[in-house]
Amino acid sequence: MEFSTQSTSAFHQVKTTALAVGVFADGELSAAADVVNRAAGGALKSVIGHDFLGHVGETLVLHNVAGVRAERIVLVGLGKQASYGIKAFQKAQNAFAKQCVALRLTQATSALATVPCPDSNARLLARLSAQAASNAAYYYDATMGKPDPKLRPKLKKFDLLANRADLKLVQTGLTEGAALGEGMALTRTLGNLPGNICTPTYLGNQAKALGRQFKSIKVSVLEKKQIEALGMGSFLSVAKGSNEPPRFIVMHYKGKAAPKAKSKGPIVLVGKGITFDTGGISIKPAATMDEMKFDMCGAASVFGTMLAIAKLQWPGELVGLIPTCENMPSGTATKPGDVVKSMSGQTIEVLNTDAEGRLILCDALTYAERYKPSTVIDIATLTGACIVALGTVNSGLFSPDDELAEQLLAAGKRALDPAWRLPVEDEYQDFLKSNFADMANIGNAGPKAGAVTAACFLARFAKAYRWAHLDIAGTSWLSGAQKGASGRPVPLLLEYLLEQTGK
């Protein structure tokens, strides 16, 4: 998608197929709506209060409005003026973008970012706008028998009107939002692809393709023999029930840093890449098992973030590590009670083969030590318990480091991709006691604090560096009629990375 910005106060003279103007719930017009309304002889005011109430995200399309050059004026509700802020802005911009896609438009213009927004800035508003257009135009038909090109969204060009003083920041935000949109689309497509296509081998090939696309990303894809040589016995214990061979993917991005900037060691992202999670011998119930094709959404978010920062030529160093395999039951699968040896040397009693995410992540966390990283963040669809705790609104954030936790929470807030902090404290470590190994892979207190004990398990492998864990089980995909990958937490991760290099 192509994005552009310009500044004008003559909103009625903007030539476009659809122009979005904001209207508050109390009938108050935004400056742009006011200009258009006057030019149109009160045409907007005449529908407000009955046809259109101005609820957040409400839209009303007016065709051929006399006195304005736009082919359509789209009234977009901003909600109550007193509570207007970045969240209402995002809902409004998303609704407009969806409306444009529904109208099959190829081009659209929004004046919504000219409305003063007390709790954000022009750059973030522009980024959210590009994200809104890009996400609305996302369409999955990769596995339809006869993909119908006519069903594909046509929106190709999105223009964002801005206040004159903001133009530079808006341009930056649009560039970031365009890269973010592409990153999220990749994350969503990898998530949406079924397990019989999106295998560990497929993900490895995707990584190689990304390496070919960007000179700044060096990729290596380790195969089973090399993974064995590294001593990743925990990772391999999950892979061994499947006929699909595992992969360990390394993507190393190096941007051109400012000449005097001293490297503190790279930031490492570790993504859980279970391409299908049956539960293994501790098999899952059938009802929603299909959704376990999304169990590689952590890995997919590493891909999406890599793509976005490479597009933006981010001036830092980022390593993406992805352990990827299937979790299957079979004659060769790991059994409950089996003891496996991790790359760190610590042994693990596998009491439940469905707690497999931590078993592949722990070896990747040990592998991360070789980079002497400044920070390691793992991203994983790790526990159903995290969905019980936080639902689908917040990702779970765990870190023993208060500063890192605060930075990630703040990034999530700014990017409207929020996380909520849960504890990782030594008091919970006792739950992982085993009589037969250094630790068990599940807590012995049943389902109590399941997301926390999972994080505590990982903490045992992340002692050599600053570390945080994001549990995205509830946020990385939607269920029901809207079933599909969301692209989260790429917005949070990108905002965190941009902040680290002073943007």
Ligand code: BES
């Ligand atoms: N991939 C699942 C977590 C999950 C479940 C994410 C449902 C989203 C929706 C993970 O591998 C898993 O099965 N975790 C178990 C852990 C338990 C056995 C301690 C869980 O959450 O039930």
Ligand code: MN
């Ligand atoms: Mn599982």
Ligand code: ZN
């Ligand atoms: Zn899983």
